[in-house]
Amino acid sequence: MDHRHRLKKELPVYIRLVIALAGIVLVVIVMREAKSVLVPLLISGFLAILVSPFTSWLEKKGIPSILAVFTGLLAILVFAGGLLFFFYNQILRFSRDLGGIEARTEKIIESLNSFIEKNMESTVPISMESLKDTLFQQIYENIDSLTQGVIATAGTVTMIFIMPVYIFLFLYFRRFLAEFVKKAFPHRSREKVTNVLEKVKFVVQNYIKGMFIVICILAILNSIALISIGVDHALLFAAFAAILNVIPFLGPFLGALFPIVYTLLATDSLWYPFGVFLAFYVIQLAESNFFTPKIVGGKVSMNPLMTIIALFVGNFIWGLAGMVLFIPGIAVLKVILDEIEGMEAYGFLLGTIKPDSASNNKTEKSLLHRTLKRARNRSKGKS
Numbered sequence: 228m229d230h231r232h233r234l235k236k237e238l239p240v241y242i243r244l245v246i247a248l249a250g251i252v253l254v255v256i257v258m259r260e261a262k263s264v265l266v267p268l269l270i271s272g273f274l275a276i277l278v279s280p281f282t283s284w285l286e287k288k289g290i291p292s293i294l295a296v297f298t299g300l301l302a303i304l305v306f307a308g309g310l311l312f313f314f315y316n317q318i319l320r321f322s323r324d325l326g327g328i329e330a331r332t333e334k335i336i337e338s339l340n341s342f343i344e345k346n347m348e349s350t351v352p353i354s355m356e357s358l359k360d361t362l363f364q365q366i367y368e369n370i371d372s373l374t375q376g377v378i379a380t381a382g383t384v385t386m387i388f389i390m391p392v393y394i395f396l397f398l399y400f401r402r403f404l405a406e407f408v409k410k411a412f413p414h415r416s417r418e419k420v421t422n423v424l425e426k427v428k429f430v431v432q433n434y435i436k437g438m439f440i441v442i443c444i445l446a447i448l449n450s451i452a453l454i455s456i457g458v459d460h461a462l463l464f465a466a467f468a469a470i471l472n473v474i475p476f477l478g479p480f481l482g483a484l485f486p487i488v489y490t491l492l493a494t495d496s497l498w499y500p501f502g503v504f505l506a507f508y509v510i511q512l513a514e515s516n517f518f519t520p521k522i523v524g525g526k527v528s529m530n531p532l533m534t535i536i537a538l539f540v541g542n543f544i545w546g547l548a549g550m551v552l553f554i555p556g557i558a559v560l561k562v563i564l565d566e567i568e569g570m571e572a573y574g575f576l577l578g579t580i581k582p583d584s585a586s587n588n589k590t591e592k593s594l595l596h597r598t599l600k601r602a603r604n605r606s607k608g609k610s
Contacts, residue, residue, distance in 0.1 A: 258544050266548045271393030273555065274303055275401065276431045282398050296398040300391060317463035324459065324493070332492055419566055426562045434555045437522045438473060444518055445469035445510065449482075452506035456499060458490055468507070472514065474550050475534050479514075483507035530579050533557065 238246075258265060278299040285295035397404070405424055412420050449465030458464065468482025483504065490499040537557045541549030557577055564574035 255544060262545050262548075266545055266552070267390045267393060269552050269556070270548075271390045272397055273431055273435060273552075274390075275394050275397035276428055277435045278303060278394075279398060279401055279428075280432070293399065296395060299398055300395050303394065304391060313466070314463070317460065317466075321460050321463055423563060423566050426566075427559050430558050430562055431555060434558065437519075440522050441514065441518050442469045442472060445472055445514060448510050448513075449507070452510065453486060453503065456490075456502045456506065458486060458499065458503060459493065460489070464489070474547075475538065475554065477538065477550070479507075479511050483511070530577075533577050 281302070282295045282299040285298060286292055290298075408424060409417055409420050446466050446469035449468050450461055453461035453465055464486040467485065468479075471478035471482040474481075486503050486507075487500045490503055491497075494500075534554070537553040538550050541551075541553030541556075543549070545552065561574045561577040564570040564577070
């Protein structure tokens with residue numbers, strides 16, 4: 228400890244800043260290059276932590292460990308398979324209506340061209356053929372990006388097949404890995420390390436379970452709203468919007484955008500897209516002010532600034548997967564920083580300010596109450 232403080236005093240501030248920035252840059256480069264390894268490992272680790280209580284319960288009932296782990300993995304695979312089957316069928320039904328959407332788009336373009344010809348002179352009209360040519364031109368010009376996308380998709384398929392193996396191994400060796408983490412630190416820190424592991428487990432489980440409940444509630448509310456308005460493929464849009472809600476700020480916007488654009492293209496009235504917008508706006512207000520705070524609670528609370536930064540950094544490093552993983556990842560990082568001596572300020576920076584401000588308000592009110600009470604007692608004594 229003395230050597231560390233002496234080293235800090237010897238190094239100027241700007242040198243320490245350069246070292247910190249170089250470390251951050253190195254971590255970002257490693258995370259970007261190791262995406263195909265780290266992303267499936269993190270997803271598998273989070274899912275293994277989620278299922279571990281169920282696996283432990285089966286083991287307590289006398290079921291052999293390997294069979295209990297396999298049952299937990301099977302539950303995840305059945306749920307994921309059912310979800311994929313649902314979206315596959317819904318997308319097949321949606322694809323049958325693409326011809327009607329294209330015809331409707333042509334009518335909108337014709338109406339727009341007639342308006343342009345009447346009100347704007349020397350303006351080139353828009354045509355579906357020119358739009359298609361522009362689209363194919365973009366495809367030819369960005370063939371390299373598309374090739375990289377195909378390679379990325381192949382990598383995603385590989386990740387999907389390797390993740391069940393990771394989940395099984397994480398569940399089977401969970402106690403061994405926890406013991407390894409404890410042994411990696413000095414014996415005097417054993418209790419603190421155990422506390423951190425329990426907190427990380429608690430945060431991850433509560434976040435995933437809470438978000439799953441919120442997604443189910445939103446899917447039901449979205450379905451009721453879209454079916455009541457009379458939107459086709461209501462279940463597809465409702466479930467897709469509910470799942471996108473995992474991405475803060477951006478997810479709800481994209482989830483509402485797709486059904487609004489669809490109703491704008493598929494119907495002859497503007498009341499349908501307006502009704503969809505109004506319904507999603509009301510549901511989103513209820514989600515952000517009631518469902519998520521009550522169900523997910525403060526276990527993964529971050530202030531909006533840190534949430535936005537986490538989204539942009541996650542998108543920069545790992546794309547869409549980073550936007551989803553960085554929210555619980557930052558929450559886990561906050562738990563770790565809160566327990567490391569000298570890093571509490573950074574844990575405080577990642578957290579929400581509401582609990583502290585509420586406690587400060589209570590402290591100020593209690594101090595004011597005590598001051599007023601003393602003043603009354605003094606006035607009574609003088610009288």
